[in-house]
Amino acid sequence: MPLSPESLLQLLQKHIKNPTKIKQIHSILTTLGDLTSTHNRSLNKWTPTLFYNTLLRSYVNINPMHTLHLFKHMHAQNVPINSHTFPSVTKALNETLFGYPFGSIVYGQCVKRGVLADPFVQTGFVGLFAKNGCVWDACKVFDEMFDPCLVACNAMLDGFCRNGEMSEGCKLFEQMEVRDVYTWTSVVNGFGKVGCYEDVVWFFRRMVVEKCRPNEATFVSVISACGNCGGVGGLLNGKEIHGYVVKNEGWISAFVGTALISFYGNMGGLVYAMNVFRGMVHKEVCTWNAMIGALASNGKQKEALDMFDEMKSEGWRPNEVTFVAVLSACARAKFISTGLEIFDSMLTKFGVTPLMEHYGCVVDLLGRAGFLEEAKAFIKRMPFEPDVSVLGALLGACKLHRDIELGNEVANRIRELQPQLCGQYVLLSSINAEAEKWDNARSLRNVMVDAGIQKPPAYSMVKAM
Numbered sequence: 001m002p003l004s005p006e007s008l009l010q011l012l013q014k015h016i017k018n019p020t021k022i023k024q025i026h027s028i029l030t031t032l033g034d035l036t037s038t039h040n041r042s043l044n045k046w047t048p049t050l051f052y053n054t055l056l057r058s059y060v061n062i063n064p065m066h067t068l069h070l071f072k073h074m075h076a077q078n079v080p081i082n083s084h085t086f087p088s089v090t091k092a093l094n095e096t097l098f099g100y101p102f103g104s105i106v107y108g109q110c111v112k113r114g115v116l117a118d119p120f121v122q123t124g125f126v127g128l129f130a131k132n133g134c135v136w137d138a139c140k141v142f143d144e145m146f147d148p149c150l151v152a153c154n155a156m157l158d159g160f161c162r163n164g165e166m167s168e169g170c171k172l173f174e175q176m177e178v179r180d181v182y183t184w185t186s187v188v189n190g191f192g193k194v195g196c197y198e199d200v201v202w203f204f205r206r207m208v209v210e211k212c213r214p215n216e217a218t219f220v221s222v223i224s225a226c227g228n229c230g231g232v233g234g235l236l237n238g239k240e241i242h243g244y245v246v247k248n249e250g251w252i253s254a255f256v257g258t259a260l261i262s263f264y265g266n267m268g269g270l271v272y273a274m275n276v277f278r279g280m281v282h283k284e285v286c287t288w289n290a291m292i293g294a295l296a297s298n299g300k301q302k303e304a305l306d307m308f309d310e311m312k313s314e315g316w317r318p319n320e321v322t323f324v325a326v327l328s329a330c331a332r333a334k335f336i337s338t339g340l341e342i343f344d345s346m347l348t349k350f351g352v353t354p355l356m357e358h359y360g361c362v363v364d365l366l367g368r369a370g371f372l373e374e375a376k377a378f379i380k381r382m383p384f385e386p387d388v389s390v391l392g393a394l395l396g397a398c399k400l401h402r403d404i405e406l407g408n409e410v411a412n413r414i415r416e417l418q419p420q421l422c423g424q425y426v427l428l429s430s431i432n433a434e435a436e437k438w439d440n441a442r443s444l445r446n447v448m449v450d451a452g453i454q455k456p457p458a459y460s461m462v463k464a465m
Contacts, residue, residue, distance in 0.1 A: 048080070083120065086110055119146075179212065200221065238263050285316055296329035323354075324357050334365075356386075359386070379391075379394065
């Protein structure tokens with residue numbers, strides 16, 4: 001006995017979070033024909049809208065593009081569109097590349113249909129505009145809301161913080177009578193994004209004092225901020241956060257553990273990093289990458305390669321980031337044959353296509369070991385034009401081995417790509433100075449002055465473990 005449209009609608013609403021069931025029901029609906037056709041006229045006039053709205057809600061988390069196609073089809077079939085239609089559409093737009101331009105068109109549809117006063121519709125547009133960098137458009141919609149709910153406030157706050165408007169973000173934050181973990185995390189992320197790392201730590205502490213339990217994203221942000229703070233203060237703050245996680249969470253998740261490993265690696269605390277790594281019950285590829293990178297950057301290149309072998313032996317498949325860390329370890333240790341073998345295995349054994357960063361690592365590997373001509377030949381064999389990072393690795397090797405002729409050649413190529421890049425001038429000037437080619441060095445400095453190229457002032461930072 002065929003299912004009636006009413007029965008299908010009930011099934012659709014019942015299984016709205018089950019992708020397989022949704023597709024099966026949608027397939028049956030398709031075989032029944034157009035929901036707006038004559039054989040469905042016994043249904044009330046809002047049933048086609050209800051069907052479409054339910055389908056839109058069903059597909060928005062499964063296939064945002066299909067949600068937009070359904071909306072387009074709904075519009076083409078003259079199915080009445082109401083305020084329940086647009087929240088799914090704005091959410092789908094948020095998950096695609098069409099965000100703002102199509103969002104503006106949909107916004108116009110809301111104005112035309114007089115549904116813009118609906119708080120759910122308004123909240124959807126606040127989130128859509130804010131996420132796509134149109135923070136003041138989002139603010140305009142937000143200001144028109146009579147009594148914005150927590151979700152709307154969080155969307156507006158995230159928009160301010162995501163776009164670096166921390167002054168406005170903090171103002172809204174202080175005005176909010178109700179806050180949840182997403183509220184706090186938006187502010188923490190925002191300060192981290194603009195480089196105010198001490199404010200990140202301060203807000204995290206305030207969050208804890210006000211008894212809001214941090215989530216995984218909060219921990220990752222504040223741990224990263226501690227690493228960027230550097231120095232003894234950053235180290236102590238990071239250890240404090242680590243202690244809080246252990247005490248209050250009972251276990252360390254893969255992503256929080258990865259953040260801690262990177263933090264301790266940056267601080268030179270390999271013992272702490274390894275303790276975190278070995279103590280983790282669940283790991284991800286990024287966890288292995290962080291541990292390999294920490295070892296490689298702290299003079300433990302052999303141990304980094306051993307960790308790479310352990311990773312493979314436990315069945316983990318390395319990705320692009322893994323190979324950058326491993327090839328960097330080979331370059332630092334001058335393990336030429338091993339590095340070249342690993343590079344060759346990327347595509348043949350693991351199906352990972354080498355990117356610019358990987359070619360740069362190999363150039364660095366050959367250059368550090370003094371094989372400058374081989375590095376130059378390797379660059380010529382690249383399947384795409386080298387960028388400044390690859391050429392910069394060769395220029396650094398020219399300085400290391402005092403090859404003025406090749407250094408000038410490479411520097412000229414870099415100058416063609418990025419004329420205002422001060423690093424190549426400074427490096428080439430140093431090469432000439434070390435070779436006592438004082439006139440050349442002075443000439444390069446004069447070129448920088450004439451072109452208005454300035455070298456950023458350097459500073460030192462004490463790290464302690």
